[in-house]
Amino acid sequence: MDATRRAALKGAGALLGATAFARAIAPLQAWPENLSLDELLQQHYKELSKVDMAEILARIELKTLQEYGVRVNVEDPRPIPDVNFGYALNLSICVGCRRCAKACHEENNHDRATNNSYIRVLEMDKGSLDLERGTVNYDHEVPQSDKFYMPVQCHQCDKPPCVKVCPVEATWKEPDGIVVVDYNWCIGCRYCEAACPYHARRFNWLAPEIPPEDINPDQGYLSNQIRPAGVMEKCHFCLHRTRKGLLPACLEACPTGARVFGNLADPNSEIRWVLENKRVFVLKEDLGTQPRFFYFFDE
Amino acid sequence: MRVLTQLPILLTLAGCLGGFADPDREFAEPVLEGTLHPVVIHQPLTLGVADTHRLDVNGTPIGVACDTCHGPTPSLSFAAAEGAPDAFHEAVELRHGDLECDYCHDSEDRTQLHLANGQPLDMGDAMTLCAQCHGVQFRDYDRGSHGGMNGYWDLRQGPRSRNHCVDCHAPHAPAYQPVMPVHPPKDRFLNPEEGH
Numbered sequence: 001m002d003a004t005r006r007a008a009l010k011g012a013g014a015l016l017g018a019t020a021f022a023r024a025i026a027p028l029q030a031w032p033e034n035l036s037l038d039e040l041l042q043q044h045y046k047e048l049s050k051v052d053m054a055e056i057l058a059r060i061e062l063k064t065l066q067e068y069g070v071r072v073n074v075e076d077p078r079p080i081p082d083v084n085f086g087y088a089l090n091l092s093i094c095v096g097c098r099r100c101a102k103a104c105h106e107e108n109n110h111d112r113a114t115n116n117s118y119i120r121v122l123e124m125d126k127g128s129l130d131l132e133r134g135t136v137n138y139d140h141e142v143p144q145s146d147k148f149y150m151p152v153q154c155h156q157c158d159k160p161p162c163v164k165v166c167p168v169e170a171t172w173k174e175p176d177g178i179v180v181v182d183y184n185w186c187i188g189c190r191y192c193e194a195a196c197p198y199h200a201r202r203f204n205w206l207a208p209e210i211p212p213e214d215i216n217p218d219q220g221y222l223s224n225q226i227r228p229a230g231v232m233e234k235c236h237f238c239l240h241r242t243r244k245g246l247l248p249a250c251l252e253a254c255p256t257g258a259r260v261f262g263n264l265a266d267p268n269s270e271i272r273w274v275l276e277n278k279r280v281f282v283l284k285e286d287l288g289t290q291p292r293f294f295y296f297f298d299e
Numbered sequence: 300m301r302v303l304t305q306l307p308i309l310l311t312l313a314g315c316l317g318g319f320a321d322p323d324r325e326f327a328e329p330v331l332e333g334t335l336h337p338v339v340i341h342q343p344l345t346l347g348v349a350d351t352h353r354l355d356v357n358g359t360p361i362g363v364a365c366d367t368c369h370g371p372t373p374s375l376s377f378a379a380a381e382g383a384p385d386a387f388h389e390a391v392e393l394r395h396g397d398l399e400c401d402y403c404h405d406s407e408d409r410t411q412l413h414l415a416n417g418q419p420l421d422m423g424d425a426m427t428l429c430a431q432c433h434g435v436q437f438r439d440y441d442r443g444s445h446g447g448m449n450g451y452w453d454l455r456q457g458p459r460s461r462n463h464c465v466d467c468h469a470p471h472a473p474a475y476q477p478v479m480p481v482h483p484p485k486d487r488f489l490n491p492e493e494g495h
Binding site: 077080082095096097098099120137138175242245254257259260261262263270274299 | 444447485
């Protein structure tokens with residue numbers, strides 16, 4: 001067969017096309033090991049039907065069984081009608097024991113090696129409120145007479161800057177006031193971590209390592225399901241508990257009763273009494289984030 | 300051919316019309332108004348235990364329940380004996396302002412309490428006794444901002460349990476004792492010497 005200019009051009013065109021195609025599908029070669037096809041094709045949380053969600057929850061339960069050898073129950077509890085959650089913390093009686101941080105760590109299936117928790121407790125000099133000079137890894141008896149202690153966690157802001165910056169709408173505010181993250185939608189860009197003025201968001205650098213016997217099997221899709229590596233997470237007011245009427249784990253762990261949780265829409269609730277009768281403030285009020293997490297003092 | 304070029308657009312439209320669930324957030328079933336579940340306060344009904352500062356063969360501290368001698372029907376006659384009780388009473392630490400035993404306990408029957416006006420009070424009602432002087436704390440406790448709780452914030456859905464004053468404040472030395480903090484954070488930037 002004679003080599004013609006037409007054949008040469010055809011050959012060159014075919015080669016170019018094949019190269020372009022290979023280049024176009026190159027991202028698939030970098031397919032993360034922990035991503036299944038079902039997860040890739042999953043719709044946004046707000047577009048999922050009940051059937052879709054049931055399949056997803058079953059998939060997560062199976063994945064946890066395969067990876068951690070533990071049977072867990074993952075649910076997707078919905079907001080309770082006419083409930084608006086609020087949280088208040090009494091700085092006069094917080095002793096800085098960090099039991100709230102520990103309870104969060106255990107309740108929410110955090111990575112054991114890093115002691116991760118959604119709560120940081122700042123130790124600061126009495127008479128100051130200088131967060132930059134606060135220490136979180138103090139290692140001495142508490143409370144020290146010249147210090148006070150301020151646990152900081154997600155403030156579930158009504159004007160959340162973290163939600164505003166998310167490029168893929170993987171985080172949003174729920175009708176009951178909780179700012180949630182869809183771990184299966186988050187791309188891990190960490191914009192929200194940078195935007196949060198309370199340092200309340202955490203990034204999963206690695207998949208959490210937890211001994212099977214320590215895994216909390218009562219899990220929620222938007223809360224304490226075991227998160228994959230590469231996604232953001234944050235305090236969700238223990239929504240897998242609180243949307244069933246239970247108190248958050250950090251409150252139950254507090255030995256002094258410094259924490260008050262409840263329904264802001266209920267005028268007879270404990271949280272409303274605190275807001276109406278105590279000296280209450282919010283952190284960094286000037287930023288206009290409108291937190292639902294309040295601090296207060298006794299007389 | 301024209302149908303083929305328009306197929307993707309038609310499919311997209313069909314997907315929008317039929318495929319998606321309601322984008323509005325769905326709520327849970329409303330919680331029915333009804334009888335509220337109870338708030339149960341732990342009630343210590345007995346006197347405490349005096350530490351003897353001695354250990355048994357297993358190394359466990361030996362304590363003696365106060366009502367061994369001070370109950371309504373003492374099983375032993377130590378309370379009436381002279382000299383013997385001193386060893387026990389040395390272990391009773393009394394650091395509660397200027398209070399003395401008889402301010403709160405009945406002088407004859409120590410398991411019985413009384414208010415400042417002399418009105419007798421059962422051990423189970425000890426919180427009323429505390430509230431005589433610590434009214435602010437009692438009010439805060441009553442409104443849920445002191446002393447902690449367990450169980451349900453929503454009493455429509457389940458019960459709640461609460462501590463008694465003496466669960467956290469030893470009545471004879473009520474100052475909250477210092478503790479060592481638990482669970483130190485191990486953020487990478489806090490411990491840079493450990494590397495990444």
